[in-house]
Amino acid sequence: MKKRITEVLGIDVLPNYWDKRYVKNLDKLSRPKYEVELHEDVWMTLRDGVRLCVDVYLPKGAGPVPSLVSWSAYSKEMQGIKRGAIPPESLLFDHSLEAGDIEYFVQRGYAFIIPDPRGIGKSEGVFYGVYNPQEHLDIYDMIEWAAEQEWCDSNVGMVGYSYFGICQILAAAQQPPHLKCIMPCSFVDDYYQHGYYGGVPSTYMSIYWELCPSNNPMPWSVKMYGEEKVKEMMKERLQDPDIAVNSYFTKILTTWPPTYHTFYLDYLLHPLDDEYWQQRSANQMYDKVKTPVYLHCAWSPLGRWSSPIFAAMNDDRLQAPKRLGVLEGYDGLELPYRALNEECLRWYDHWLKGVDTGIMDEPPYKFCVINSGTRYENEWPLARTEWQKLYLRSFNRLRWDKEPDKDLPPDGFTHLPPSISTEVNKIVYKSSRFAQAKEITGPIELHLWASIDAEDANFVCSLFDVLPDGTRMPLLRYGALRASHPLNEEKSTIGSPVHDNSVSIPVTPGEVREYVIEMSPTAMVIPAGHWIELEITSQCPNECHTESWTGKVGNMNVIPTNTTTAYKIYRDNNHPSYLLLPIIPYTDPEQWVQPFENWDEIEVED
Known part of the structure; x- marks a missing residue:
């Protein structure tokens, strides 16, 4: 039949x-x-x-x-x-x-x-x-x-x-x-990057405590190093002012035996890419x-x-x-x-x-x-990619042409630690409306000329597709970078910068330098009449930061630094900050999936 x-x-x-x-x-x-x-x-x-x-x-x-x-x-x-x-x-x-x-x-x-x-x-x-x-x-x-x-x-x-x-x-x-x-x-291919994207610490992995119903937990670090070494590591980690200011972390780092939130204890004890992360x-x-x-x-x-x-x-x-x-x-x-x-x-x-x-x-x-x-x-990035630069410009603009003038004053914002303020400052750059639909498919990277007045800081960057009525669509792409983690130019490829996350080299305060930040890849057509917005900040704004009175650590995401930090963003001719976008000019019609037609009429023997 x-x-x-x-x-x-x-x-x-x-x-x-x-x-x-x-x-x-x-x-x-x-x-x-x-x-x-x-x-x-x-x-x-x-x-x-x-x-x-x-x-x-x-x-x-x-x-x-x-x-x-x-x-x-x-x-x-x-x-x-x-x-x-x-x-x-x-x-x-x-x-x-x-x-x-x-x-x-x-x-x-x-x-x-x-x-x-x-x-x-x-x-x-x-x-x-x-x-x-x-x-x-x-x-x-x-x-x-x-x-x-x-x-x-x-x-x-x-x-x-x-x-x-x-x-x-x-x-x-x-x-x-x-x-x-x-x-x-x-x-996930690189488990360090999963927890410390771009070297930036976050509370993402704190969720595992409630998700994993363990009847007998123990940090892997104890198995690796022994109890006495782990006790020393816990004390040392509490010397970090970004960690010590957080009471949630203090609980974890001062409990012994270390059976309270064991996985996040391991996370806190390994802020750099090392054997612990590589094993996973x-x-x-x-x-x-x-x-x-x-x-x-x-x-x-x-x-x-x-x-x-x-x-x-x-x-x-x-x-x-x-x-x-x-x-x-x-x-x-x-x-x-x-x-x-x-x-x-x-x-x-x-x-x-x-x-x-x-x-x-x-x-x-x-x-x-x-x-x-x-x-x-058949490949990634696509062989037919036209790599185009969308430049950061003065007056918070994104433009396809580079700024002709040199030595312009920088833009900027100030990071305020959550120990003194609920304000999350940021800077946003906007493109013009797209006159025609444009396909962006491939890896994306942000080249950012910037300075900070501290030895380290977090760069947290988001890219939005904005509708004609001004509605921001869910994040088009997201990227993050710890300023002290150096770029490995030999391992980097176009659209995919690689940083050495095994070391933290303090930044010289006030030094203007280029940071190359991976933005997650995408495949998307930006319709005509839409525009792109690039947001740069130092932590993750979230309504739960102010509206929730309990469990805030789970909504924190990026762990903010406890240092008031001035960010300066340069975007002139001798400091050309830009988004590197993979523009796809054409696609052979044969490459598109051809779904079944009249599939409901296909009959087979039962």
Whole structure:
């Protein structure tokens, strides 16, 4: 009996990022035909004798099937909660609901395995913080344990978003024999940069305390250095006036035994890029990854989420079969994470079930261009990029032509520490309205000639798309830089500056120097009539700074310095500050994804 393809696949519509020229064997894709059978609190033993408590979801009556391992320290208990998809604006939104859509895959003939890692939930052992080296070995053991179970056909993949995605490369680098593919969604290549973007400290990682329900926490630094050394490090860290002024940090740095907020203690003890961060960074182990990998993220308005997947794709050490996709923006984020179910299914069916879905026939890069559509590319940055400079000018202007005059007085603003003021000062530069639509696709960098009257400071920069009525759209791009972290010109490439985050070299107060700041990459068409705004500040303004009376540290983001600091911004002919933008002049129509037409009329044998 013939049925419509959407009915057979159990979906309402075919994804608009599926290209009819490449997608194959739709009739062979896994179909939703199984009930979900939960085996709760199954115990498995790691190589050192520690036992983990595991939930196993099986397709009832299916026999041996491929398995998907979903790993994080966020607790297995709430990943299968029944309450529908929750958007960020809901009071019930929980960013740790990121294991993936369990029922979707189990109904289609996959086992789904979610453990509590050591020291988390009901599991035994000590929790040493997220992505610690012990965790890499434990995931290896979990993968191999799953492959040996009677319900598994020995083929194992990994699934999940954010934490669940970041740990996949770390596990693949251990080369578990039965791991056949991974698909990290929202992936981080450089874990230092994830916490100290551009060397700028933030409170972002403080959220892990509430997200990871540890029953036996311990800082990894204690395992690395021993208790006495860590006690010395804690005292030394409190000598930093930016840290000592914050009572939240004082609590963490004066509690012993150090079981209060252990991961953020590690964070505070390692303000520079060192072995601690490198042990957790995928870009330190690409040469060991042999497993096929599909890297994915959304065009994130905050933080350093977009850069890592492009850096991984461009890294010659990562020789495994690889694909990259940016198929969504963060405006549609809902959890549990379901946005890419169909694309994930094509990937897993290809590598775990031997179905030629055509996913490896596609060009290696597939991404959505905001305000336009989805298309393929073969490299990044694009070979046809026209790099154009948008110059900072007097009277807060952004212009395509450089200032002709030299030695003009600088612009400026003053950073006021939160210990004396709630004011967050900034300076904003505005372009003219775009007469014609213009596509900006690729990495972006800001060249900023500036001086500060202190030995160090934070540069926090945001780029906005502004509508004709003056409405600022969510951040087009975001970048940050600690002034004392020097540029490594040899490792830098156009659009992607690299800084040495392992050292902090004090700035000479009053010295005018050029700072090169990475702004996260994008793919976006700026419509005619819109304009761009560049905002430069020293910390993150947030309504919660003044409106919330509790929990402010979580809304702080950038940790502000405790020194009143005068910033001077130079933008004349001998100090040409500018945004370097990747302008795309044309695209071959064949590069755009060609969705299925009349997909509801496609019929296959049931």
